[in-house]
Amino acid sequence: MVRVNVTHELRRSIYWNFEIVRTESLRRQSIGWTAPPDFSASSIQSIEPADMPNTPIVILEAQFHHIKALLARLRLDSAARLVVLVDKDGQQIAVHGDLGDLDTTSLASLAAGNVAATGGMAKLIGENEFPTLSHEGEKESIHICVIGRVLLLVVFDDRSSLGLVKLRSKQLSHELAKVFNAIEQDSAAACANSSLPFSGITDEEIDSLFSPA
Numbered sequence: 001m002v003r004v005n006v007t008h009e010l011r012r013s014i015y016w017n018f019e020i021v022r023t024e025s026l027r028r029q030s031i032g033w034t035a036p037p038d039f040s041a042s043s044i045q046s047i048e049p050a051d052m053p054n055t056p057i058v059i060l061e062a063q064f065h066h067i068k069a070l071l072a073r074l075r076l077d078s079a080a081r082l083v084v085l086v087d088k089d090g091q092q093i094a095v096h097g098d099l100g101d102l103d104t105t106s107l108a109s110l111a112a113g114n115v116a117a118t119g120g121m122a123k124l125i126g127e128n129e130f131p132t133l134s135h136e137g138e139k140e141s142i143h144i145c146v147i148g149r150v151l152l153l154v155v156f157d158d159r160s161s162l163g164l165v166k167l168r169s170k171q172l173s174h175e176l177a178k179v180f181n182a183i184e185q186d187s188a189a190a191c192a193n194s195s196l197p198f199s200g201i202t203d204e205e206i207d208s209l210f211s212p213a
Contacts, residue, residue, distance in 0.1 A: 057149075057187045063179065064094065070175055071096040074152075078168040079160040081140070084153040085176075088112055093150065102155075111144055111153050132169075134162055145169045147176050149184075 059067070071083040075097050082097035084104055090112035095104050119129045133144040143165045145152040152173060154165050 056191065057180075057183050058190060059093070059183055060186075063183055066179060067094050067176070068096060070172060070179070074154070074168055074172045077172075078154060078156065078165045080154045080156040080165060081159075082153075082155040084108060084111075084155070086111060086151050086153065088115065088149055088151060097155070107153065111142075111151055115144060115146060115151060132166065134166075136162060143169060145173050147173045148180055150176070150180060152176065 067085065071085060071094055074080070075083045080097065082095070082099065082102065082104075084095045084107065085093045086108035087093060090109035092104055092108040114133065115129070118133060122129050129146060131146050133146075135142045140155060140157050141162065143154045143156070143162065145154075152169060154169055156165055
């Protein structure tokens with residue numbers, strides 16, 4: 001029974017990582033991104049921001065459900081419309097709440113770009129980065145919390161308040177930080193042992209996902 005569960009979790013992690021690549025492909029197509037002639041899957045790491053960790057992360061099914069449960073709790077406690085978790089490269093990890101017609105793929109990419117831009121301003125004044133960012137609109141607002149290599153986005157309206165969202169996000173950020181610390185440690189160990197479940201995927205297979213149909 002244990003063997004079956006492990007196999008199922010590994011399969012889920014492979015699907016999750018393929019979904020990351022597929023989402024990135026769709027994002028680049030939506031913004032009109034075209035690969036340069038010398039672009040290949042092996043060059044992806046070289047175009048990542050310098051402060052991004054090099055070790056890929058693998059989220060197993062149990063860990064993914066734990067993250068989803070934390071997002072659901074935050075949405076309830078903060079009376080938010082939507083909670084989204086993305087990485088600093090703009091790749092969506094998990095989402096919970098009222099999506100409506102919101103394009104969460106674009107939201108994730110724009111939020112990552114926003115954090116990167118304000119990070120540049122932070123460095124100009126001697127700070128490493130701003131841990132939180134808030135954008136208040138007439139009806140809808142967004143609060144972004146930076147947690148290591150991931151970003152926690154909370155979309156809320158007048159049923160909540162910025163103060164409440166900030167408080168609940170800060171409380172939950174400690175738990176998410178612990179979860180991702182454990183994920184990164186597990187992923188680093190798996191990478192060191194060459195036991196990543198997608199280690200057999202070739203550059204050609206990844207390149208084909210970025211190629212137009």
